[in-house]
Amino acid sequence: MKFKAIVVDIDGTITCEKRELHLEAVKKIRSLKVPVVLATGNILCYARTTSKLIGLDGAVIAENGGAITVRFDLQGTFEESLEECEKAYSFLSENLKLTKLDPFYRKTEIALRRDFDLKKARALLKTQNFDVEMVDTKYAIHIKSIKINKGVGLQKLASLMGLEAEDFVAIGDSANDAEMFEVSGFGIAVGNGDEKIKQVANYVTEASFGDGTVEAIEFLESNGWI
Ligand SMILES: O=C(O)COP(=O)(O)O
Numbered sequence: 419m420k421f422k423a424i425v426v427d428i429d430g431t432i433t434c435e436k437r438e439l440h441l442e443a444v445k446k447i448r449s450l451k452v453p454v455v456l457a458t459g460n461i462l463c464y465a466r467t468t469s470k471l472i473g474l475d476g477a478v479i480a481e482n483g484g485a486i487t488v489r490f491d492l493q494g495t496f497e498e499s500l501e502e503c504e505k506a507y508s509f510l511s512e513n514l515k516l517t518k519l520d521p522f523y524r525k526t527e528i529a530l531r532r533d534f535d536l537k538k539a540r541a542l543l544k545t546q547n548f549d550v551e552m553v554d555t556k557y558a559i560h561i562k563s564i565k566i567n568k569g570v571g572l573q574k575l576a577s578l579m580g581l582e583a584e585d586f587v588a589i590g591d592s593a594n595d596a597e598m599f600e601v602s603g604f605g606i607a608v609g610n611g612d613e614k615i616k617q618v619a620n621y622v623t624e625a626s627f628g629d630g631t632v633e634a635i636e637f638l639e640s641n642g643w644i
């Protein structure tokens with residue numbers, strides 16, 4: 419097997435337990451010859467800044483696939499999906515106290531503080547016909563279109579880069595990385611990953627957080643896969 423690029427999640431994957439950037443993981447990523455794409459549930463400017471500070475070229479998937487850019491000097495593209503998320507949010511807010519995260523910057527989905535009953539929210543959503551779902555990343559709970567995810571984002575971005583999604587190895591830690599694992603050529607979950615991502619992973623590292631990403635890249639290198 420030989421892969422042409424890597425797509426890596428940010429929170430829980432290239433961070434430490436308290437969410438600071440994991441410097442050894444950054445060093446490892448910086449040493450790679452293949453292109454590295456960052457994929458996050460977070461907002462576009464956060465993803466682009468992280469890419470810049472790591473020393474990458476700005477190819478990012480943000481808002482769980484709702485926003486992508488291929489290079490720093492090119493405009494981002496945004497999906498038209500916020501309206502349906504807002505309708506679902508208003509409906510849920512009748513019964514639950516919800517707090518939005520970064521609403522000013524978030525263009526395609528809604529992220530919420532993880533301080534409400536997700537089971538209840540999902541049960542309430544089921545009674546309606548909104549085209550949305552809720553995903554828990556362990557950092558936030560997102561209300562997002564069922565048509566958008568990091569996997570769809572990767573397919574779009576890969577084609578802008580002249581690649582296929584299968585050319586990528588994906589590294590991640592939680593449920594919002596699952597579709598990206600499914601469309602990529604090989605998925606690696608870091609040790610702190612949740613049940614869902616470990617289930618769909620081809621390989622799970624022993625180490626957690628950024629140390630897990632260093633281990634993942636060393637595993638790929640030792641096999642000659644990148
Ligand atoms: O924004 C979140 O909820 C988590 O972000 P991540 O996809 O980088 O882990």
Ligand SMILES: [Mg+2]
Pocket residue numbers: 427428429430431555590591592
């Ligand atoms: Mg994550």
